[in-house]
Amino acid sequence: MKELSAAEQRFIESMGLYFERQGSTRISGRIHGLLMLADEPLSLQQIARVLKVSAASVSTNIRAIMSIGLVDPVSVPGDRQHYYVVNSDGWESRLRTAEDSVKAFVRLCQEALSAPQLANRQHLRDAADFCDFYLAEMAGIAERWRASRRARPSPRTPKASKGRTA
Structure with missing residues (x-):
């Protein structure tokens, strides 16, 4: 990779x-930013x-951002090193994670509201209503995002194959 421009460095930071x-960790964000560029x-x-x-810090942090679906490992034919790219579907994964979190929170509020002594607590009701x-x-x-992506011209693909390397 070429030397980074000032704008690229600012984005990564x-x-x-x-x-x-x-x-998360700052280095995870820096890694993701670099891979986006x-x-x-x-x-x-x-x-x-x-x-x-x-390299140890990169290894530790790349596993963390892989676990949340933002980065994928790829292989380069004839090369045994591990390579990484941004997972273009990672944003959907983050959306699902956020939805799951809100669903878990609303379940907690609804369970609390089902108890007679808590049924009239306005803050619980407001939280549950907001989450709903x-x-x-x-x-x-x-689904609207996927339809929007299908309508756009196809981006160029990386020069590697997706999948875990041995």
Whole structure:
């Protein structure tokens, strides 16, 4: 990968800070930001060199962002190194995770509201009502997103094959 421009560096650092504010690690955000800008799959060593961090830190953090569906491993024919790319469907995965979280929260509120001594607690009712509203509004977003993506011209594909390497 070529030297990063000032704009690319700012974006990568901003992604790191964003991830950190969301409860993840700054390095995870920096890795994801770098992969979003990469024109080709990057190895652990390439990521470490560009971000000026240890390969061990990249390895640990890449597993974390793979577990939430934002990054995929790919193989490069004839090369035994592990390479990584952004999972273009990762945003849908994050949406499903957020929906699952809201559903779990609304279940807690509804269970509490089913207890006679808590049935009239306005804060619980407001939270449950908001969550129901939120979930109703979110219904169909993923399908509309997929339809929107199908209507767009196909982006160029990375020069690697998806899947775990041995």
